[in-house]
Amino acid sequence: xxNYEVDPTILxxxxxxxTALDTWxxxxxxxxxxxxxxxxxxxxxxxxxxxNFEEVNLRFYVRRVTPDGVRRGVVFIKEIVPRRxxxxxxxxxxxxxxxxxxxxxxxxxxxxxLSTEGQVRYEWxxxxxxxxxxxxxxxxxxxxxxxxxEAFITEHYWGYVSQRDGATLEYQVEHPRWNVWxxxxxxxxxxxxALYGPEFADFLxxxxxxxxxxxxxxxxxxxxxxxxxxxxxx
Numbered sequence: 475x476x477n478y479e480v481d482p483t484i485l486x487x488x489x490x491x492x493t494a495l496d497t498w499x500x501x502x503x504x505x506x507x508x509x510x511x512x513x514x515x516x517x518x519x520x521x522x523x524x525x526n527f528e529e530v531n532l533r534f535y536v537r538r539v540t541p542d543g544v545r546r547g548v549v550f551i552k553e554i555v556p557r558r559x560x561x562x563x564x565x566x567x568x569x570x571x572x573x574x575x576x577x578x579x580x581x582x583x584x585x586x587x588l589s590t591e592g593q594v595r596y597e598w599x600x601x602x603x604x605x606x607x608x609x610x611x612x613x614x615x616x617x618x619x620x621x622x623x624e625a626f627i628t629e630h631y632w633g634y635v636s637q638r639d640g641a642t643l644e645y646q647v648e649h650p651r652w653n654v655w656x657x658x659x660x661x662x663x664x665x666x667x668a669l670y671g672p673e674f675a676d677f678l679x680x681x682x683x684x685x686x687x688x689x690x691x692x693x694x695x696x697x698x699x700x701x702x703x704x705x706x707x708x
Contacts, residue, residue, distance in 0.1 A: 475505050475506075475507050475627055475628075475685065475686055475687070475688065476505065476506045476507075476607055476609070476660050476662055476682040476685045477503050477504070477505045477623075477627055477682055477683050477684045477685065478503065478504050478505070478506075478677050478678055478682050478683055479501050479502065479503055479677070479683045480502055480503070480504050480534075480674070480677040481502070481677070482495050482497075482502040484673040484674065484677075485502065485504070485534050488534070488549060488551055488636075489536060489549070490536070490549060490634040490635065490636040490642040491636065491640060491641065491642045491701070492538055492634075492642045492644075492701045492702075493536040493537065493538045493547065493549070493634050493642065494536060494537055494538070495534070495535070495536060495537075496535040496536050496537040496546055496547075496626075496630070497535075498535075498623055498626040499623075501683075502534070503534065503535060503626075503627070503683070504532060504533065504534045504551070504674075504677070504678075505532070505533055505534070505627055506530065506531070506532050506607055506662060506678070507530070507531050507533060508528070508529070508530045508579070508594070508595075508596030508607055509528070509529060509596075509690065510526065510527070510528055510529075510579065511526060511527050511528075511529060527555060527556050527557055527560070527577070528555070528556060528577040528578070528579050528596055528598075529553060529554065529555050530553075530554045530577070530596050530598060530607065531550050531551075531552065531553040531554065532550070532551040532552050532553075532670055532674075533548045533549060533550045533551065534548070534549055534551065535547070535548055535549075535626070535627075535630055536548070536549055536634055538632070538634070538644070545631075545632045545644075546629075546630045546631065546632065547630050547631070547632030547633055547634050547644070548630045548632075548633055548634070549633075549634050549635070550570060550571060550633075550635075551571060551670060552571045552572075552573065552669065552670060553570060553571060553572045553573070554572075554573055554574075554575055554577065554598050555572060555573075555574055555577070556574065556575065556576055556577035556598075557574060558574040560572065560574070561573055561574040568635055568643065568698065569635055569636065569637050569638055569643070570635055575598040575599055575600045576598065576599040577596070577597065577598045577599075578596075578597050578604075579594075579595060579596045579597065580593070580594075580595045580597075581593075581594050581595075582594075583611070588614045589612060589613055589614050590611055590612075590613065590614070590615065590655055591611065591612045592610075592611065593608055593609065593610050593611075594608065594609055594611075594687055595607070595608035596608075600664075600669070601665060601668065605663055605664035605665070605669075606661075606662075606663055606664070607660075607661065607662045607663070607664075608660070608661045609657035609659065609660045609661075609685050609686070609687055610657060610658050610659035610660075611655045611656070611657050611658060611686075611687060612658050613655050613656050613658070614655075615653040615654065615655050615689065616653065616654065616655075617651065617653055618651075618654055623684060624654045624684075624686060625651075627684075628651075628652050628654065628688055629651060630647075631646065631647050631648065631649075632644060632645070632646055632647065633645045633646075633647055633695075633698075635698070637700070641700050641701060641702075642700070642701040643698040643699070643700055643701070644698060644699050644700075644701050645695060645697065645698040645699070646695075647694070647695055648694040648695075649692065649694070652688040652689050652690060653688065653689045654686045654687065654688045654689075655686055655687050655688075656684075656685075656686050657685035657686050657687065660681070660682050660685035662678060662682070666678045666679060
């Protein structure tokens with residue numbers, strides 16, 4: 475997870491109806507996240523040749539007030555996967571911003587006492603070359619405090635998607651809290667303006683505000699629910 479502080483005005487057009495930008499310590503973040511889907515199932519059934527694959531996404535953070543309290547969620551600006559069928563279904567059914575490129579990953583981590591050392595890298599091939607993000611770690615894992623930046627990044631348990639008619643789809647994401655490792659080095663190698671838009675180039679062109687890896691877990695994504703366009707925000 476590579477996290478960058480950005481000017482909130484560049485995200486305004488991406489904020490789904492019924493939600494508002496979420497911040498940590500008055501800072502607005504976007505994150506580039508690389509991970510693997512493993513043993514993926516749809517409605518409890520595995521999908522042949524589409525169960526294990528990489529994804530790299532650019533996302534930001536929103537919140538929505540409900541009678542049950544505040545729901546903190548994520549919005550995806552672009553999601554890269556290696557399978558055209560996955561990208562097509564996500565665009566067609568959910569209106570998510572998926573694209574398909576050849577992808578690969580490399581994880582080289584070893585335990586040295588209580589510490590973990592090594593590198594995690596995710597790559598995709600576009601514009602006739604391999605692009606990617608990578609982090610180097612040499613630290614012990616820890617369970618982040620609830621008010622920490624790491625918890626803010628990893629513990630948004632709702633997703634929001636703008637629909638073609640202006641409505642918003644809300645879905646719940648369930649997983650336990652994750653251990654994290656702070657990165658000692660981080661790298662993003664891609665044409666930011668071409669991939670994400672010129673408004674992101676200055677913010678994603680430098681070093682991230684923070685970078686870390688998380689141990690991950692089983693994740694359940696619930697069915698989406700359409701929100702009325704008059705839904706409350708805070």
